[in-house]
Amino acid sequence: MSNIHIPAALSLALLLGACSLTPVLEKPVAPVPSSFGATAGVGASGADLGWQSMFGDPRLQALIDLALKNNRDLRLALLNVQSVRAQFDIQDSTRLPTVNANAGLVKQRSAANGAVAASVDSQKSAGIGISAFELDLFGRVAALSEAAFARYVASDESRRAAQIALVGAVADAYFTQRLAEEQLQLTEHTLADWQRSLELAQQLKAARQRSGLDVAEAEGQVATAQADREARLRAVALAGNALDLLTGVHAAGGLPSGIALDRQPVLVQLPAGLPSELLTRRPDIRQAEQALVAANADIGAAKAAFFPQISLTANLGFASLSLSGMFDSSQRTWSFAPQITQPLFNHGKLRSELRLAELRKSAAVVEYEKAVQTAFREVADGLAGRATYGRQIEAQTRVVGSAERRLALSRLRYDAGQDSRLALLDAQRLLYASQQTLLELRRNEFGNAVALYKALGGGLNAS
Template identity: 45%
Template sequence: MKSQNTQGAALLIAAALILPGCSLAPAHERPPLPVPDAWPAGLAASGVPSPAASADEIAWEDFFQDDRLKQLIRLALDNNRDLRVAALNIDRARALYRVQAADRLPGVSAAVDGSRQRIPGDLAPGGSPVISRSDAVGVGVTSFELDFFGRVRNLNAAALERYLATEEARRSAHIALIAEVARTYEALIADKQLLALSRRTIESRGDSYLRQRDLRRQGASSEYDLRQSESLLEAARATLAQQSRQKSLDENALALLVGANLDQALLPGDDARGGRNALADIPVGLPSDLLAARPDIRQREALLRAENANIGAARAAFFPRIALTGSLGTASSELSGLFDPGSGAWSFMPRLVLPIFDGGRNRAGLGVAKADRGIAIAQYEKAIQEAFREVADALAGRATLSAQRDAVRAQEAAEQVRFDLSRQRYEAGYSSYLEFLDAQRELFAVQQQAIAVGLAELQNRIGLYKALGGGWKK
């Protein structure tokens, strides 16, 4: 009889491990795209041959052409603390998943028990005090749930999806870090160009101021012209101080991104020019391509699948829950008799819990799970909309910044000619000093604008690469 009971318990546990049971989780359906099927008219034209690889398939080492920038990106990927935290979050999520997955298998533990008990004489049969002893050694299974309705399996699936979402979050951090290092590096190049321009302007305006001072002493110039010249010189010095400060701020930002002391040999040199040749061309696909290219969208979809699994676990709470507890070993009233013939002992305690009245707890839990899924859907759709906007903004920049750059450069050339002519006219006595100063001021402003527009175009191309999911592949 004992043998039959033991075999029946073993068969029940084996069946629980083999039979998949049912799942009450809703089937995952990807919500429709909450954005248009195509980019705004006129923005998607690329000029890149159609067989070219998509942005997410272009390795960052192939996209960026500057060797110093590549070394800085490698350092950042090795040392950046935000990326390190993202990697540790993956380790944490993996461990939590393993904890949850362990519930799908019975936990087996060994136990050694011993007890001594004295019963007073007025409570013991015969009226004399009795000391009872018992010792036991065995292995057992404690509260293993038979997952007939998929509660444990759905909780395990939810933990797996959260783990996968954490991996996607790390990929997003990886891509964002690469783009930010590149943007800051290009900003440093622009800082150096602006500083060089300011120094040349200060030198030119300094010569002009000294000449006006000499002319004033000779009575050949007015106090007004002298002060105008002095004002422009001090304005250029103020600009130089501001640009020096901005250069220091950008270097500090780059050091934080890299996460290590910056080797000056890796910073842009005084001859660095940046430019379009510093970056590779990238094609643009359809908005639907972002679903596979952008890890932040994949992260949100994984979290949505996790919420579907949570609904399945919440639904399973309405059904009976069966748990098994059992042990097999030896027991004896004397420690020396634990392994004597006939000392074998076992216990098998199935437990069935059927919810009858819980004050609405299970129904509220299901309501929370459904609300969480609604939130996950909204966040998934928002991630798609944000990705669509980022790409559309970058495409708008690509469609207009190059034209703006060409126009500003043409304006710069025209202002340079105007400045040279105004200086010649002033020195020949055909125009006033005020006309010369105005040409000098306009040339400096346009030269600064040309550098700023060039930087904006480069950073926009980096932003387009990032928005299309580029930067993850090595």
Template identity: 50%
Template sequence: MTRAFSLALLLATTACSMTPNLALPPAPIPPAYPVIAGTGGPDAGEALPDWRTMFADPRLARLIEIALDSNRDLRIAALNADAARAQLRVQRAQSLPGLQAEGGYTRQRQPAAVAGAGVGLTPGSGPSGFEFGQFTAQAALASFEIDLFGRIRAMNAAAFHRWLASLQSRRAVRLAVIGTIVDVYLNERLAAEQLALAEATLADWRNSLDLTKRLKEAGQASGVETAQAEGQVRQAQADVAQRQREKMQATNALALAIGAPLPGDLPPPIPLLDQPMRTALAAGTPSMLLTRRPDIAQAEEDLRAANADIGAARAAFFPRLSLTGAFGFASIALRGVFDNANRAWSFAPQVSAPIFRGGELRGTLDLAKLRASVAVATYEKAIQTGFREVADGLVARATYATQRAELRAAAEQAQRRAELAALSYRAGATGRLELLDAQRALYAAQQAVLIVRRDELAGAAALYRALGGAFVPPATNR
């Protein structure tokens, strides 16, 4: 038996492999990101910040922590990764011989006519029958396949790479959860600040309406101007109602995104214009996407698993060698069951070769090759998608700052115009229409500043996600 085990291990370690060598396709993207005039090229080599450093708003950081603990999608991804790990253990077990200990007792009786035939007795002679018991104890080797052509090794490799793909999928879901929380939080902050701006504007326009009514009583304003002021207030009241609805809906969306009710002890919010979120991120080179982005890493692991499936399908065309054996003791008395004379063993090698399977093996191989081709296309598409998202993020980074600065300057000009128009109206130098136009222009400019700031922050978060976020790959053992 020792020689048999040694032979089996030798054959397993020297088995050939039918898995084709995998050469990853070249990345179907340009060698560099687009560079916008005045921004300079991407800063290669700079590490991305951790999400807590990237999103430094304490209120936002608290919400992200809650989401990472309670989000159902992330919980499902973690369970899927654990399931893939368990499947890997199950698959690897097929590479090892299965040993089991067995013990038993059998009691039986045979009639003399049957039992005597084996010992030269004639029917009717001797006792009427034989009754005896037997004790057995043995270690048995279950049917163990010697992997001559690498079929089991290929299946092990496929399971291993699918487990790695599940880890990357879990990381992708985690990054998506963070990105979703940031987007929803920024929308909630925009709705809250737009509501505050609408309420402040409504108060100013009510004061303007009161002034117009007093001027009318003094004979310095007409009924048309009073109607214009009242219509302006009505419009502001309608805008406040709209902003209240948007604020409550954004709060509901935020609670849904984090997967739990909003706690009452959240840190106070930071205004959008004062958000400490980083907007200048180093993109590095396009090749960094292959190691940074979890979706690309997942697609690569899926490709490697599909390539290993081809090896398993090829090996199925060749014969399989399996071993079954047992070594133990058998005795009619329990006291002497382990005596040397009571040893018993069996050894049964078996070879099976496919002859006719109705095209099943060929179909399985063709299917494995087609799935590998799909995995190649998926891998290339993931790279192209990542490149485009980063390129869009870089364009946004290069233009939002200028747009925001110009809009803030325009809002300041609109503020001065509205103040001058109010002074002129009080002095009777200009009509109500000029003041109305100046107030509306100021309100629109202030809203535009808030919207573009939200878009700038959302663009920075999108670029952070497109670059794959900060990540340290875990150590894995094959």
């Protein structure tokens, strides 16, 4: 036994740990069509665009930058990545032996025995040792390490998905704020116009040129606009609160001025690329893929648990009664204690654990396929909106123009006494409603562009 070289034995054992019972992972075929259809167009994917290129409004850019620096959900996502990374480091460290240095002192007093007087003996020791290191002959530890690493990568993909979602959420909240502010301006302008009409109706009634019915109708119209104004004021406040939460700070002051909805420099005609690009662009799909890798590695660990587990405890050092001669070669000590454990009877626990691992892999396959299908549907929805919103806005713009002409004619006919006030009120309400609808359509077009941008995996790069 004195010829045994412990480091050499350890090296041989580590070399033997090359067997792996983890099944070969075959990624499922994406259950989606090979193209997005005629609405997709040609060109590179919109994911290649940085968010500064996608959103040209300086105020929106400043808000997104604030959110990326201060948003608490994004901070939590980053902390979660770091936590899962630490868990991987802990698991991966078990693949190599842990070497500990030790030193000790033992003092012992022996009792007197007849002519032998009582005495106190002491022994000093120092050495290095390995405690219960598992020789991974069947790849159990390696499989657990692989699963831990895949979960770390999945957590980082989750952080990237959270960043994309944050960029989109800030853009959506900003466009909602712009819509609320512009609807408030339109409502206040309309209210002022209708109040002047009410004053005119009151003057005409006082001059006995109009009846009290005209005044009552005008009063109802003004009250409606006043109620709308309160709703718009509330919408502006709520949109501001949403932006404050997303950016993590109260960002009302010190930012560039915003741009009106009808002049927003937002790219609404985004190229979609090919469906296969989603598999490499979308962090949520890559997250589901890494979850599948982890579940597959868990199967290997569960299979390896059926085979013997060999652990090794070894120690090399010196022991002596005196400190001065402790490191002499004659005082060298060593111990080598391998241990093998073979499961014999555990009431089906290992088989149940293997079955559970296989079921979790099947669930991970379904989650991966669902993520791909969801991504395809989101892109297809965005492309459908891209193809129709522009034409709808053009048509609604013509509606507004027609309503403006109708109101002008109705006012002339009312002033000439050829129409009742009811016809004038209808023309005013139609113009007001058509203008509100046009504002909402423009905001919805930007919302669709944001959704398509996120669906394609854009929003990770600044430019």
